[in-house]
Amino acid sequence: MAVVNLTKISVIAVLAKIKTIEESNDLDKYSRIVELLDSTQSVFNINLDNYKNMELLADHIEMSTTGSVLWQRMRDTYQNLWNPDEQIFALPEQSFRETYQDSVDK
Amino acid sequence: MAFNEVLGNTLWRTTSCDRKIISLLAGSDTDKIDQILDLLRTNRKYYLQNGSTADAWTDRVLHFAWQRVMTVDGDFPERYILAENGIDKVILENDDLFILQNEPLASIDYMNAKDNDWFNSDVRCDIGVKLLITAVNAKFHTIYHGDSVSTELAPDGNILGPTDDEIYNLSWLPSKIVDFHNKIISLTWPAVYSKYIYFAKLNNIHIKYADHQKVFTEIEAENAIAVSSLNTDELIDLLAYVRDTYVSSPDDRKNEDIEAACEMLEFDIAQ
Numbered sequence: 001m002a003v004v005n006l007t008k009i010s011v012i013a014v015l016a017k018i019k020t021i022e023e024s025n026d027l028d029k030y031s032r033i034v035e036l037l038d039s040t041q042s043v044f045n046i047n048l049d050n051y052k053n054m055e056l057l058a059d060h061i062e063m064s065t066t067g068s069v070l071w072q073r074m075r076d077t078y079q080n081l082w083n084p085d086e087q088i089f090a091l092p093e094q095s096f097r098e099t100y101q102d103s104v105d106k
Numbered sequence: 107m108a109f110n111e112v113l114g115n116t117l118w119r120t121t122s123c124d125r126k127i128i129s130l131l132a133g134s135d136t137d138k139i140d141q142i143l144d145l146l147r148t149n150r151k152y153y154l155q156n157g158s159t160a161d162a163w164t165d166r167v168l169h170f171a172w173q174r175v176m177t178v179d180g181d182f183p184e185r186y187i188l189a190e191n192g193i194d195k196v197i198l199e200n201d202d203l204f205i206l207q208n209e210p211l212a213s214i215d216y217m218n219a220k221d222n223d224w225f226n227s228d229v230r231c232d233i234g235v236k237l238l239i240t241a242v243n244a245k246f247h248t249i250y251h252g253d254s255v256s257t258e259l260a261p262d263g264n265i266l267g268p269t270d271d272e273i274y275n276l277s278w279l280p281s282k283i284v285d286f287h288n289k290i291i292s293l294t295w296p297a298v299y300s301k302y303i304y305f306a307k308l309n310n311i312h313i314k315y316a317d318h319q320k321v322f323t324e325i326e327a328e329n330a331i332a333v334s335s336l337n338t339d340e341l342i343d344l345l346a347y348v349r350d351t352y353v354s355s356p357d358d359r360k361n362e363d364i365e366a367a368c369e370m371l372e373f374d375i376a377q
Contacts, residue, residue: 006369009369017322017370036373
């Protein structure tokens with residue numbers, strides 16, 4: 001994994017970058033996000049501003065104002081999304097239902 | 107045989123001049139840059155006789171002229187006139203009225219008057235970018251720090267700066283600074299996209315938005331352009347240039363954002 005030591009980057013910059021990657025069509029976007037999180041874990045050791053950071057989070061990430069908790073939630077979620085074998089189970093519950101319902105309808 | 111002919115060449119003059127310049131730089135004279143500029147002006151013809159091109163000599167003058175204190179409007183204070191035998195001594199750059207005596211060098215007016223083709227060296231592009239950023243920062247500080255003519259306060263008690271619209275369309279800046287910004291980001295040397303354009307645009311992004319989310323979203327977009335336009339060596343050079351340029355600046359929020367932009371770009375390069 002391309003883990004680089006990013007120590008000065010701010011949480012908002014990391015979240016903005018994650019948002020950009022997630023919205024891309026890259027096939028390996030979830031692995032890139034996990035690598036980014038691994039490169040920036042230390043910058044999450046702060047208390048976050050709830051309002052400012054919420055807007056940058058994907059719907060399937062539950063906000064926490066404790067940065068380290070938010071980091072772990074994102075790490076777990078994107079790690080699961082990265083694994084194609086487990087991907088369907090890792091999707092947010094609503095998406096899982098929609099996917100399941102689609103398959104039933106067909 | 108004339109004394110000058112005995113010497114055979116005038117290389118000793120440039121050597122002596124260079125030695126004086128080095129000595130001045132190491133010293134603490136408050137007017138050392140002016141003294142250096144005078145030395146370069148006085149010895150120009152000898153430099154040209156000994157292998158230096160007019161362009162190289164101009165770049166060297168620019169290098170030092172830039173280091174003089176600049177006013178908020180991007181101009182330099184009036185400089186004393188060097189007179190010789192009671193007559194103003196003027197040196198011409200390729201006879202195009204390149205007059206040093208009132209120091210139009212390294213000023214926004216001077217560079218705005220130049221065609222884009224004139225920006226054909228690292229020195230010229232580098233000083234152009236630094237001149238632009240310094241002028242913008244200086245204008246910014248006059249609004250928010252101390253000597254502002256603006257006295258209107260925001261509800262939080264701070265100086266009420268430009269409105270969001272004024273910030274976004276750059277109308278809070280003097281038009282010549284905006285023109286210069288547009289010139290810098292349209293430069294085509296050494297290529298249609300370069301570290302100079304990146305840096306100028308990065309600075310522009312920062313002053314356009316107060317919202318951090320917008321700043322970093324825009325930086326992310328600019329980083330994508332840089333990655334698609336430059337090779338790895340050029341990107342590494344870009345990072346070094348941006349960081350070197352800011353290393354001596356006061357540590358403020360802008361520096362933090364610039365460093366964050368660099369780290370975001372580092373991540374992209376690593377991938």
